[in-house]
Structure formats: structure tokens, C-alpha cells
Amino acid sequence: MTGGRVVALDHGTKRIGIAVSDPLGITAQPVGVVPAGAEFIADLGRLMAGWEVDVIVVGLPVGLDGTEGAAAASARAFAAEVGAATGLPTVLYDERFSTVVAERAMIAGGALPHFSGRRLRNRISASASR
Numbered sequence: 001m002t003g004g005r006v007v008a009l010d011h012g013t014k015r016i017g018i019a020v021s022d023p024l025g026i027t028a029q030p031v032g033v034v035p036a037g038a039e040f041i042a043d044l045g046r047l048m049a050g051w052e053v054d055v056i057v058v059g060l061p062v063g064l065d066g067t068e069g070a071a072a073a074s075a076r077a078f079a080a081e082v083g084a085a086t087g088l089p090t091v092l093y094d095e096r097f098s099t100v101v102a103e104r105a106m107i108a109g110g111a112l113p114h115f116s117g118r119r120l121r122n123r124i125s126a127s128a129s130r
Helices: 040-046 070-086 098-108 115-129
Strands: 007-009 015-021 028-034 051-060 091-093
Touching: 007 070, 028 040, 040 070, 051 070, 070 091
Parallel strands: 007 051, 051 091
Antiparallel strands: 007 015, 015 028
């Protein structure tokens, strides 16, 4: 990397969690959650405009035993689409425990009591992208 930002995407069938790192790639903050679909790919460049992104990381849902199912195949296809649309290196990251870690961090930080239902899922999804 040349010091640019990392964008992390947590791909789901209905939503995509987005996080972006600081310019040095040391910390990351959730950007938000957007609906999944073809429109996301089309809008990705506009969304990242001005961020000076070096690499995009896409979460790869892997079973606890290391097996990959339909969700992993979908994430791989999504990562390929993102890479083709942006021209940026796109890497896959084993996300077996990312949502659990994000949820625990948010509970410890007191961020979860303020949310419920869909807002809670969206908040955790965006945080897991970090």
C-alpha cells in the first residue's frame, strides 16, 4: 500500500456494511449500511470519491470448520464485481468471528442499548466491516 485508505465491505443478501480506514490504515470507522444490489456496484465509485482508496477488503463468510458455502461463493462473486468496477485491488478476508467481535466491542462501549431490530443489525453490520 502507498498510504491510502482501506475500504471494508460486509456483503449480505439484503445489506452491505461499509467501513473506511484513516489515511494510514491504522483505524477504521463505519460509514454505514446500504441496500445490496446492482445499484451499489454502480454507485461505489461515487461513494469512494475523495477517499484515496488503495485496497478494498470484502468479508468472506467461512464456516467454523473452514468450509465455504453459497454465501462465500456470493461474496467471491461480489468481490470480483467490485474489483472490476473500481479497478482497485480487492481482497477477501475470513470473517468467521468479525460480527461477534464487533458486537462485543459495541456492548463494551455502550453503543448497543440505543438500538434495536433492523437499526441494531445495521449498526453491527457496519461495525463488523471495520
